[in-house]
Amino acid sequence: MKYLSRRLIHAILLLLAISFFSFALLQMAPGDYFDSLRLNPQISSQTVDKIRAQYGLDRPFPVRYAFWLRGALQGDLGYSLASNSAVGPLIGVRARNTVLLSGTATALAWLLALPIGIWSAAKRRRTVDRAAELATSALLTVPDLLLFLALLLLAVRTGWFPTGGMTSAADDESSFWSTFTDIAFHLVLPAFGLALAMLPMLVRHVRAAMIEVLEAPFVRAARGHGIPRLRILFRYALPVASNPLIQLLGFSLATMLSTSVIAEIVLSWPGLGALMVESIFARDLYVVVAIVMLSSIFLVAGNLLADLLLLAADPRIRTE
Amino acid sequence: MTLRHTLRLTIILLAVLHALIFFAGFIAPYGFSSQNRDLTFAPPAQIHFVDAHGKIHGRPFVYGLKTDALDPTGYEIDPSQIHPLEFFVAGAPYKIAGLLPATRHLFGVRAPSQIFLMGTDAYGRDQFSRFLYGGQISLLAGLLAAAGALTIAIAVGALAGYYRGWIDEILMRTGELFVALPWLYLLFAVRAVLPLHIAGWQVFLLLVAVMGLLGWARPARLIRGVVLSAKERNFVLAARGFGASDFYLLGRHILPQASGVILTQLALLIPQYVLAEVTLSFLGLGVSEPTPSWGSLLSSLQQYYVLSSYWWMFLPAVLLVPVFLLYYAAANALQERFRSVQL
Numbered sequence: 001m002k003y004l005s006r007r008l009i010h011a012i013l014l015l016l017a018i019s020f021f022s023f024a025l026l027q028m029a030p031g032d033y034f035d036s037l038r039l040n041p042q043i044s045s046q047t048v049d050k051i052r053a054q055y056g057l058d059r060p061f062p063v064r065y066a067f068w069l070r071g072a073l074q075g076d077l078g079y080s081l082a083s084n085s086a087v088g089p090l091i092g093v094r095a096r097n098t099v100l101l102s103g104t105a106t107a108l109a110w111l112l113a114l115p116i117g118i119w120s121a122a123k124r125r126r127t128v129d130r131a132a133e134l135a136t137s138a139l140l141t142v143p144d145l146l147l148f149l150a151l152l153l154l155a156v157r158t159g160w161f162p163t164g165g166m167t168s169a170a171d172d173e174s175s176f177w178s179t180f181t182d183i184a185f186h187l188v189l190p191a192f193g194l195a196l197a198m199l200p201m202l203v204r205h206v207r208a209a210m211i212e213v214l215e216a217p218f219v220r221a222a223r224g225h226g227i228p229r230l231r232i233l234f235r236y237a238l239p240v241a242s243n244p245l246i247q248l249l250g251f252s253l254a255t256m257l258s259t260s261v262i263a264e265i266v267l268s269w270p271g272l273g274a275l276m277v278e279s280i281f282a283r284d285l286y287v288v289v290a291i292v293m294l295s296s297i298f299l300v301a302g303n304l305l306a307d308l309l310l311l312a313a314d315p316r317i318r319t320e
Numbered sequence: 321m322t323l324r325h326t327l328r329l330t331i332i333l334l335a336v337l338h339a340l341i342f343f344a345g346f347i348a349p350y351g352f353s354s355q356n357r358d359l360t361f362a363p364p365a366q367i368h369f370v371d372a373h374g375k376i377h378g379r380p381f382v383y384g385l386k387t388d389a390l391d392p393t394g395y396e397i398d399p400s401q402i403h404p405l406e407f408f409v410a411g412a413p414y415k416i417a418g419l420l421p422a423t424r425h426l427f428g429v430r431a432p433s434q435i436f437l438m439g440t441d442a443y444g445r446d447q448f449s450r451f452l453y454g455g456q457i458s459l460l461a462g463l464l465a466a467a468g469a470l471t472i473a474i475a476v477g478a479l480a481g482y483y484r485g486w487i488d489e490i491l492m493r494t495g496e497l498f499v500a501l502p503w504l505y506l507l508f509a510v511r512a513v514l515p516l517h518i519a520g521w522q523v524f525l526l527l528v529a530v531m532g533l534l535g536w537a538r539p540a541r542l543i544r545g546v547v548l549s550a551k552e553r554n555f556v557l558a559a560r561g562f563g564a565s566d567f568y569l570l571g572r573h574i575l576p577q578a579s580g581v582i583l584t585q586l587a588l589l590i591p592q593y594v595l596a597e598v599t600l601s602f603l604g605l606g607v608s609e610p611t612p613s614w615g616s617l618l619s620s621l622q623q624y625y626v627l628s629s630y631w632w633m634f635l636p637a638v639l640l641v642p643v644f645l646l647y648y649a650a651a652n653a654l655q656e657r658f659r660s661v662q663l
Contacts, residue, residue: 014497021506025513141645143595145602146637149621156628163624258502262599266622276505277603280512288512295502 003317007307011300018296019072022289023065072293078286080279087290091272095257095294097166098271102260104187105194106252109202112195117206121214122233132207136200144197148266151193161189166270190267194260198252205248209241216240243314250306257295327653334646341455345414348449349428349435353610354412356434356444359385362395364439364447364632372399379404384433403429439632442620451636454612458601461528461613462594466586468532469593470539474582477543478570482551492544498537506534507596511605524607527600531593539585546578553577580658587651591644598640614640 059067071077077087120132155161166186167179213219214237222232261273268274272291279287311317340347356362365382381402385395409428415421429435438447476495480488510530514523547570550556556573564572594614600606601615609616617636620626626633 010493010496013493017497018501022509025509137648141641141648143598143637143640143644145598145615145618146634146640149618149627149634149637153627153634156624255502258505261504265603276508277605280508280605283512285512288509292502292505292509295505299502 004307004311007304011304014300015296019069019293020065022292023068026068026285026289027061027064077290077293080284080287083284087286090287091275091290091294094270094272094275097269098257098260098264098273100183101187101190101263101269101271102194102256104191105198105260105263106256108191108195109198110249110252113199113202113206117203118210118233118238120203121207121210122229124211124214129207132203136203139196139200144262145266147197148190148193148263151189152266155189162186165268186269190260190263190269193267194263197263198259202248202252206241206245209244210237213237213241239313243310246309246313247306250302250309252302253305254299254302256302257291257298323653323656326649327657330646330650330653334650337643337646338459341452341459343416344449344452344456345416345422346424347426348446348452349411349425350446350449351412351414352445352450352453352612354445356440359395359434359436359440359444360442361626361630362436362440362444363630364437364635365435367405368402371402377402377404381405382429382433382435403433403435405429405435438635439630441617441633442626447617447632447635450612450617451614451639454614454617454636457524457607457611457613458594458597458615459590461524461531461597462590462592464528465531465535465593465596466589468529469535469589470582470586472532472536473539473543473585474575474578476536476540477578478547478575480540481544481547482566482570482574488544492541495537495540498534499541501534503534504596504599507531507600508605511600527597527606528593531596535589535593539582539589542581542585543578546581547574550574550577580654584651584654584658587647587654591647595644 075088077091079085080087080090083090116132120129123129152163155163162185167182210233219232219237222236227236257272260269260271261276263269264271264273265277272295276288276291279285279291362385367380367382368377369380370376371381381404384398384401384403386398387395405427406429407427408424409430410423411425411428413421413423427435434446436446436448438451441447441450476491480491507527507530511523511527514526551569551574553573556569559569559573597606597613598615598618601613602619604616604619606615607613614636618633621633621637
């Protein structure tokens with residue numbers, strides 16, 4: 001319990017720190033809306049001061065921060081001037097798209113990384129392991145940008161895949177099933193690319209964790225008892241090695257909103273990262289800050305989830 | 321190849337790479353902003369030794385380009401005249417390290433013909449020259465940001481590991497916050513409050529500062545770990561017994577033991593920050609035209625017709641692979657080397 005409460009306090013502190021930083025950023029932007037009123041000779045400076053007081057702009061920084069925080073907690077994230085709508089729903093749709101993309105990619109990457117990592121740990125220093133090592137090193141040195149550009153080139157040249165976007169044509173009449181297949185078809189390339197980009201780090205961690213366990217005396221004892229190889233790998237070694245992997249999974253989930261930025265932009269997937277860059281060019285500050293806040297919430301939630309899973313999986317932490 | 325050889329080789333190659341980038345003005349045949357509006361998207365020049373008549377030349381040469389009669393956007397090679405490659409030619413003036421004015425270039429062909437080793441971009445600018453000059457921005461950003469992050473990390477790690485207690489607690493908890501930050505988004509956010517068109521070097525310095533400020537936490541934790549074990553070593557205790565001050569102990573005895581970790585982290589952080597700069601410039605949020613960086617060289621690939629028609633626009637991205645490979649290899653070799661020292 002002490003463990004959990006400490007993690008919770010930590011999460012809340014993190015969110016507070018980021019919200020404070022975000023608000024400070026909003027304040028750093030030069031000038032406020034009413035500065036232009038001062039230039040108008042027909043409006044006296046007393047009137048401007050009165051209006052500013054009405055909106056609370058004359059209050060000291062901490063008070064304004066508290067007000068802003070209260071609004072944000074109630075879901076009022078401000079107003080996007082560029083798209084002329086409230087920030088909340090605008091971000092909601094984009095966040096859903098991003099989660100769809102990076103969720104698929106994360107699942108794909110883990111499904112590939114676990115068997116590859118376990119296999120190369122079991123066949124340590126053998127041909128399979130060397131090949132996996134070579135492949136992951138190669139993938140690690142290829143910048144994500146190049147990877148996605150190459151995939152885009154593949155799509156443009158061959159025409160096998162759609163060249164970006166999430167749906168083909170805006171067709172409201174189409175059935176659920178055809179929309180589903182359409183989105184899935186558009187998802188293939190970005191999700192595959194993103195999974196490839198995530199893969200090398202995951203494989204390395206899985207391999208390292210498994211090797212550490214496989215060297216432990218109890219594994220040798222199990223082998224001496226004639227327990228089948230696969231059973232040793234999956235039933236004996238993997239649960240023991242899962243501790244750092246669960247943390248890594250939490251990290252994967254936590255960074256879900258921000259890992260796909262480059263993929264979204266290059267392959268024009270209408271997600272949060274793409275919105276972020278559009279908003280910067282449109283100087284739509286509230287959207288930018290809201291995205292930072294949302295991705296931090298994801299981050300905190302992902303890490304908390306990992307802590308909970310760890311608590312469930314590792315008896316040593318429970319009895320601490 | 322033994323570990324020592326690997327380490328030596330990667331460091332030599334890295335030094336060569338940085339020297340090439342540092343002397344970009346000398347290596348590059350043209351300036352980074354000199355345009356040839358009649359030679360847009362010219363393909364990379366092929367260097368020949370044998371001409372159309374089968375005659376072998378001792379001096380390598382290139383052919384000129386002429387506009388394709390059928391396709392106005394394409395070029396065809398003009399085999400009627402050869403342009404021999406010359407070395408140490410006089411050309412566009414530049415400054416070595418921004419100070420010493422010079423006009424000599426490593427190679428070139430006699431004007432008015434030109435040589436484009438990596439083709440040209442939409443303004444007919446030489447991609448090879450721009451890649452070299454772009455490296456100055458990108459690598460400098462990586463080096464400065466990594467140096468900044470490590471400076472903070474060393475100070476924090478030393479303080480936290482040496483004094484323990486509440487200083488340690490505060491610094492390490494803050495570090496946990498920083499490790500968890502969505503740093504690419506934060507970088508975007510900081511960029512968002514800046515005006516879009518402020519002077520290039522201001523953007524550059526600011527981004528470098530932010531990257532450095534955001535990245536100190538992970539190395540700081542590692543350095544703290546080394547300091548923790550290093551300060552209990554017998555010779556450190558002995559020096560303390562002789563009355564050495566905290567500052568002397570840290571600087572003379574404890575931090576040198578962390579040099580392996582620091583160097584390894586440096587080799588890991590630099591490519592990471594170079595990549596961050598490349599990403600930002602690719603999106604158009606880094607340094608602005610006409611100054612090239614490795615990221616802005618790639619940004620034209622966002623247009624489909626450039627992507628699908630001009631393969632040489634990919635070359636800067638492809639060349640990034642060996643650069644990163646070198647850094648990662650150096651980091652690996654350094655890590656192995658200092659691990660074997662400690663055992």
